């Protein structure tokens with residue numbers, strides 16, 4: 631049995647995919663949401679158009695969910711810290727697989743680092759890589775990275791969470807997997823801005839490439855393996871998120887570039903992560919112009935044109 635904590639789009643998509651292999655308890659905090667999922671056998675609020683298989687059991691009872699040995703934490707990144715603190719007793723000794731992508735604004739930690747600091751008795755891993763919730767749920771072929779520092783845990787989770795259509799590659803480079811998933815969202819916002827502002831597909835390709843170099847630099851400074859950034863959790867997810875209208879980070883960037891409103895209720899992980907990553911870059915003395923430009927536009931969307939001009943007029947240098 632598996633539990634998924636958080637019945638957003640991704641938690642629900644994973645629950646549906648994993649139900650091909652396991653009973654899945656899908657925990658949501660809101661009793662009305664749980665009642666609606668039970669009655670409709672669907673999560674209309676977060677993942678419309680996808681039926682919940684019988685083996686997915688929506689529940690608001692965290693004790694019931696925590697009977698599972700493996701818990702997938704599918705919350706937005708900035709909610710993870712509070713969740714771990716509030717429910718430390720329930721999670722004690724469990725295997726916790728973070729599926730959120732981002733850096734915690736307070737601690738600047740990635741998901742696994744945060745879990746290990748808060749709940750040292752737990753065994754933690756990161757599931758990340760290119761995947762849209764609806765496609766996972768529909769059984770479309772998807773390949774993800776499962777990163778755990780303990781190789782035995784990584785192998786066990788790879789075995790448990792792989793399905794015929796959800797193929798997991800394992801890694802022990804937790805730092806790289808966390809950072810790839812977090813930073814690609816920031817670059818996706820920038821890529822969206824470029825398209826939204828009408829700068830063209832060539833400019834977007836340049837931006838993604840320079841953004842990827844920044845991801846590699848920051849991740850390398852923090853101890854990641856270069857291969858991880860070039861893998862599914864880094865480049866793979868960067869490609870998906872910077873080119874698909876399905877991405878919320880990319881769509882948010884497009885709205886910014888067009889000067890349009892974007893609903894604040896939609897989860898856009900790259901905004902907080904941009905600020906956290908900018909602080910990390912400062913601590914390590916790294917020059918990250920694309921990241922800095924995203925932070926500048928978030929702080930003052932009216933300064934978009936000046937920010938673009940500043941990026942384009944940087945001193946010439948070797949690639």
Ligand SMILES: NC(=O)C1=CN([C@@H]2O[C@H](COP(=O)(O)OP(=O)(O)OC[C@H]3O[C@@H](n4cnc5c(N)ncnc54)[C@H](OP(=O)(O)O)[C@@H]3O)[C@@H](O)[C@H]2O)C=CC1
Pocket residue numbers: 636637638639640641658659660663676704705706707709712713729730731732761762763764896897899
């Ligand atoms: N959507 C996707 O395709 C993918 C998402 N991810 C990652 O998964 C994570 C979650 O994203 P996603 O599911 O799409 O987000 P959604 O916005 O669809 O859902 C977020 C869910 O988290 C719940 N939630 C928020 N705060 C809390 C809290 N404090 N306690 C309990 N539950 C809470 C919300 O509950 P409520 O409904 O009650 O507000 C909601 O169900 C993100 O880090 C994202 O980057 C990764 C890969 C793909």
Ligand SMILES: O=C(CO)COP(=O)(O)O
Pocket residue numbers: 731759760761762815818867870871876877878879880897898899
């Ligand atoms: O992480 C994702 C795809 O891998 C989902 O991206 P968005 O959060 O931008 O929608």
